[in-house]
Amino acid sequence: MKKDKNRYTVFEHEALYVHRGEQKLSDAQLKAFQLFYKERDFPYYSLVHNGIRFCEYVGVIKVGNLTIEVLPKADKSNGEEHWRSILIDMMRSTGLFHPDSPSYSSLKVKNSTILDMYLELFATEVERLMHQGLIKKYRKTQSNSTALKGKLLIGKQVTLNAVHQEHFYIEHTVYDKEHLLHQILSKALTTVVKIGTASHLISRYKRVLLDFPEQRDIKVNESLFDKIKYDRKSQSYQTAVDIAKIILLNFHPDLSQGSSHVLALMFDMNALWEKFVLRSLQRNAPDGLEVSGQVSKDFWTPETGYTKKIRPDIVIRKNNEAVAVLDTKWKNIGDANPSDDDLRQLYAYSRYHNNVPSYLVYPGNENKSLSGMYSRAFVGDAQTPGGVIKLKVHSGKRDGMELLNQNISAILF
Template identity: 50%
Template sequence: MNKNNHIIVFEHEILRIDRGEKRLSETQLKSLHQFYGESGVPYYSLVHNGVKFCEYVGVLKVGDTLIEILPKIDRSITASEESWRKVLIDMLHAVGLFQLKAPTSGSLKLKTNSILDLYFELFVSELKYLLRQGLVKKYRKSEGNSTSLKGNLKFSKHINQNLVHQERFYIQYTTYETNHQLHCILYKALKLLVHINTNESIQGSLKSLELDFPEMPDIKVSEATFNKVVLNRKTQGYEKAIQIARLLLLNYHPDVSRGSNHILALMFDMNLLWEQFVYASLRRHKKIETTIAAQNTKNFWKPTAGYNSRMKPDIVLNKGKENCVVLDTKWKNIKNYNPSPEDLRQMFAYMKYYKAKKVALVYPGVNNSLSYGHYYDHLNAHDDKLGVEECSVISLAYNTNVKEWQKDINSQIEKWA
């Protein structure tokens, strides 16, 4: 990809058209404005002559230009863009987004220009694997005129269409072929990649796949299309290719007004990714006797009419036991500041409802640190005395070696718990 068409920024940075080392063109800004629309998107906010990125990271492909948004815990950290890209890819791998079953995935070189390139390479790898294995065929009912009588004769349509063509038969018959929905979805995703790819290293593979993959009819896809996909024993190998096709097709937004600045958005919420990463790290390295639950739900408030309100902490260790602890993860570096009052109130509620021995807010940071504070005695609030309940604040030092980072996360939590 041409470096002029690849803009790299970090979360919470601003891109403008009139200042800054990295700039948007007026056409690109207009496309981002149109994509933002009246209801907005969570990936960025609009500022004067530009956009400000939020806590979402990943890639926005605007026409031929790729805007890559990388995570960064602190502006003072001097790690390179390449290091942070590797951290992001390794975090996504750790939570299971790149766990592909095809044998070809093991030989992939993850030294790509962006996460978008990685997804393209993975999709190409999966399609090659499926073609080598042989595409699954399915029975499909068809009907139409034929010069030979096979299947079932549709008598009323036969009389209607072939009254003067007695050499023809209008029949309904079953064919065993590759033309079915799974292949239509994969073919549509393949055609999209051929259209938008700018990574020269896979251009040849895409063209080859376009020739080797049987041509399929174009279909409209939506969330409902993928929700209806059911894989069986024969088609289980299609799972990852379909997942990537879903990600690409549902996040592609054609520019209907100008026809040139289409947008493909592959963005990840760092708050959610951090939560899943901490959970995956603890699960991977926990002691045998430790139990762990993510997003465990409890009823919190019941109205006289309508649905109950629920609380849902991020991670609960040893739920229902005397050594139960509750963790809530936040993707931000609070440095020496206090947590927000809302977060502290939330942790107090978790402590009471889960009968937790300890609760903690878990942040990423430059260094490992542990601090805590006591809640005031809520039973004797007028005495202005501290109670026995406390909430800890745990900062987990980042490491560009993600496997080592995961071990350290578990070690720091175990020492605290």
């Protein structure tokens, strides 16, 4: 990827500083990061002396005209292109991208940041919808009309038309292109143009907006998207609306200066790794085995207050009985043994599921498994196996996800 002075690439847990290092923050950029950290309580980075340090969140964060790509990294031997491909492959595998959408196959997925991919896919999806014809819906509207049609609103008629009795304040039904789906798409299109990101796409977005039917502005929150119900007529809108939701809910306008808007498309790498391993196992589990994620069980009940629960990342069952539990950790422990805390947590999961075999799943430099046993002093007469699985994450000409799926299957099944 061609270097851009307004685009930096870092790895998780790395830091950026003012006037220090190859990729420097300006005083204004640091101030913007400090402002949004204070006002929004962002979990994506922490403040350090004259700089910021990223954590386990990966993705893209844009502040003002600066775009920072944060990549995962589980070894020291691979560079940006490798880990960018890994991240995009993992997101595709877990459903954070829509590989089945009509527009997905045209994307240059190996040479784009996540933000570039989302914005290009969004523009392509909206263009596709416009080309096939935007749908119309019925909606109720109120107006002061010279024709009496629909329902006469007596209260407003008396208030507004006492003098002009030739007017009628009515409520009636119209069938047009102004409805929630289009309002969401219009808001997202306008937001992308406002923040000025993806300069190579801005003219394309402006053209789409010019041809898009004018919509009433709406206030965006999580509950707005809960109102959407797709049917046969509107199903083709789902990919575009899903991306619009990501853009709008992660956009944080600069209300003070208006020049340092923030768009943060960041994902918890621990959660992404867990979901990825879960999906890989579910796709490759032999007949008779059921793989479930985040199965809660009561762990401790106080005399008053809420019950504490225990929740292993992955439980494998046969005939409705647990046969193995897994806990995923996105960290490369190299040749070292797992930490005491990780082993204690795994033991608790195993113990609470009748001492079934348990495994810690880490990324690693190579595919490797390490077996072990919990002491009889803890588990009684029957020793319980507790192991470590290290998985090398692949990407390239072959689908890295399929390679990893095969590795998991070979070790566990």
